[in-house]
Amino acid sequence: MAESSSSHAHHPQQQPTVATCKASEEPNKGVRHLCERGERARHMSPDIRAPVRYGTSFNQLNDGVLCWRDFLKLLCNPARLDDVVPSWPNNPSDLREVMSAYARANQGLFRELMEAALEAMGITGEGVLEELDCGTQMMMVNCFPACPEPELTLGMPPHSDYGFLTLLLQDQVNGLEVCQGDDDWLLVDPLPGALIINVGDHLEIFSNGRYKSVLHRVRVNSTQLRISVASLHSLPPERVIGPAPELLADGTPRRYMDTDLTTFLDYLASAEGKHKTFLQSRRITT
Numbered sequence: 296m297a298e299s300s301s302s303h304a305h306h307p308q309q310q311p312t313v314a315t316c317k318a319s320e321e322p323n324k325g326v327r328h329l330c331e332r333g334e335r336a337r338h339m340s341p342d343i344r345a346p347v348r349y350g351t352s353f354n355q356l357n358d359g360v361l362c363w364r365d366f367l368k369l370l371c372n373p374a375r376l377d378d379v380v381p382s383w384p385n386n387p388s389d390l391r392e393v394m395s396a397y398a399r400a401n402q403g404l405f406r407e408l409m410e411a412a413l414e415a416m417g418i419t420g421e422g423v424l425e426e427l428d429c430g431t432q433m434m435m436v437n438c439f440p441a442c443p444e445p446e447l448t449l450g451m452p453p454h455s456d457y458g459f460l461t462l463l464l465q466d467q468v469n470g471l472e473v474c475q476g477d478d479d480w481l482l483v484d485p486l487p488g489a490l491i492i493n494v495g496d497h498l499e500i501f502s503n504g505r506y507k508s509v510l511h512r513v514r515v516n517s518t519q520l521r522i523s524v525a526s527l528h529s530l531p532p533e534r535v536i537g538p539a540p541e542l543l544a545d546g547t548p549r550r551y552m553d554t555d556l557t558t559f560l561d562y563l564a565s566a567e568g569k570h571k572t573f574l575q576s577r578r579i580t581t
């Protein structure tokens with residue numbers, strides 16, 4: 296995997312070529328149904344730690360401007376997937392089956408991508424792959440309804456994802472943009488059957504800045520509803536994440552403070568979850 300922050304998993308110019316996820320065709324179909332008829336009220340919660348949570352915006356309590364988005368968050372930690380699936384909604388009736396198969400497929404692909412990332416950095420990671428196997432995985436099922444005045448809002452404001460990598464499935468409707476510099480946004484064209492791989496804050500920290508987490512946002516449009524499914528992967532919540540010791544062994548200065556998922560969630564619960572502000576708060580600037 297090249298040390299760029301966002302790439303398509305099966306784009307011919309990207310290294311390595313990773314097989315497209317066969318399961319990727321199913322979730323979008325089911326999700327559209329869910330957004331139209333889902334069990335919204337039952338899973339509506341302001342608690343950002345709830346394992347199943349339906350809502351809008353990052354944080355309904357603190358965000359000043361709500362996003363033009365509905366989401367369903369499903370916790371699906373790899374070591375506990377079978378235990379959590381029964382707590383997921385079962386309407387539509389195949390949601391659990393489809394989404395758990397998709398979660399598993401993402402776990403396998405995430406592991407392959409992390410193996411490639413470690414290889415690219417020339418390190419073993421000292422057991423980090425095994426720790427990731429018992430880490431966290433969250434799937435965000437996003438639904439962006441058509442918006443009568445798309446210029447006045449965003450589906451999601453600029454943000455970076457917190458984990459190591461996000462495996463993102465978008466449907467055929469444009470919307471995702473990645474930041475290339477000062478207010479310079481690149482539209483990520485949907486490629487049928489391809490996943491977008493975004494680097495998250497934890498990989499930026501773990502790689503001591505060799506991978507950069509990607510700032511991205513979602514635009515909405517006036518005619519079409521858009522669906523995406525983001526699978527966010529990281530270490531166990533209590534695991535302290537810092538730069539890999541192997542990357543500092545030659546005296547390279549550490550560029551980030553240690554952090555953990557709990558600290559991030561506390562931050563998210565208390566502040567507007569926008570931009571790369573959390574990551575910036577972990578950066579060592581000397």
Ligand SMILES: O=C(O)CCC(=O)C(=O)O
Nearest residue numbers: 435437465471513523525
């Ligand atoms: O809808 C998209 O393409 C991106 C969604 C996203 O950034 C997220 O769920 O964190």
Ligand SMILES: [Fe+2]
Nearest residue numbers: 454455456511
């Ligand atoms: Fe995101």
